[in-house]
Amino acid sequence: MLPAYVPNTLAALCGGGIPIDLGREYSDGRRLLGDGKTYRGLLIGVLAGIAVGFFQIWLLRTYSWDVLPPQTFLSVIALAVGALLGDMTKSFFKRRLGKDRGEQWPVADQYDLVAGAFLLLLIIDPSWLFTTITLPILIVILILTPVLHRMVNIIGYLCHIKDVPW
Numbered sequence: 001m002l003p004a005y006v007p008n009t010l011a012a013l014c015g016g017g018i019p020i021d022l023g024r025e026y027s028d029g030r031r032l033l034g035d036g037k038t039y040r041g042l043l044i045g046v047l048a049g050i051a052v053g054f055f056q057i058w059l060l061r062t063y064s065w066d067v068l069p070p071q072t073f074l075s076v077i078a079l080a081v082g083a084l085l086g087d088m089t090k091s092f093f094k095r096r097l098g099k100d101r102g103e104q105w106p107v108a109d110q111y112d113l114v115a116g117a118f119l120l121l122l123i124i125d126p127s128w129l130f131t132t133i134t135l136p137i138l139i140v141i142l143i144l145t146p147v148l149h150r151m152v153n154i155i156g157y158l159c160h161i162k163d164v165p166w
């Protein structure tokens with residue numbers, strides 16, 4: 001899951017600047033995505049996720065470390081791109097519910113990246129998804145994701161990178 005987890009953190013660290021929705025509003029008068037989704041965050045996040053995944057592939061090939069999942073170029077790209085697409089989709093619906101940028105939306109805020117990554121995998125590499133993400137692994141992911149999410153956000157808050165600890 002590293003190629004899916006890294007993009008969110010890197011987007012929060014390096015994001016900012018021009019928003020993806022270019023400030024545009026939806027028919028409900030609220031922002032399409034909001035200022036929390038920027039081109040810089042998307043680009044740096046996706047590139048960082050892909051870099052981590054390619055490093056995993058390199059480790060696997062060089063040291064034949066079978067503790068690592070058998071990442072492929074396709075799985076890495078789907079995990080990294082899907083994670084931030086899921087995050088953007090979440091923000092779209094979050095705005096439609098009238099929630100402001102940075103406001104809490106439990107469950108969706110934590111699992112957006114998992115849903116996005118798995119949905120994209122389902123489309124572009126379903127065989128990888130079903131052979132790698134077995135039921136026990138899925139359960140670990142579902143438990144670990146909110147825990148990691150919370151931990152990273154508290155660290156980000158304490159380091160003044162995030163305005164809120166969630």
Ligand code: CTP
Nearest residue numbers: 011012015016036037038041042091101102103
């Ligand atoms: N970020 C970014 N571009 C993205 C995703 C995230 O620049 N595509 C940065 C933004 O600075 C954002 C921060 O990462 O504020 C934290 O991301 P997230 O918690 O997903 O955004 P929120 O600000 O909480 O916005 P939203 O309510 O839309 O989720």
Ligand code: MG
Nearest residue numbers: 102103109166
């Ligand atoms: Mg948030």
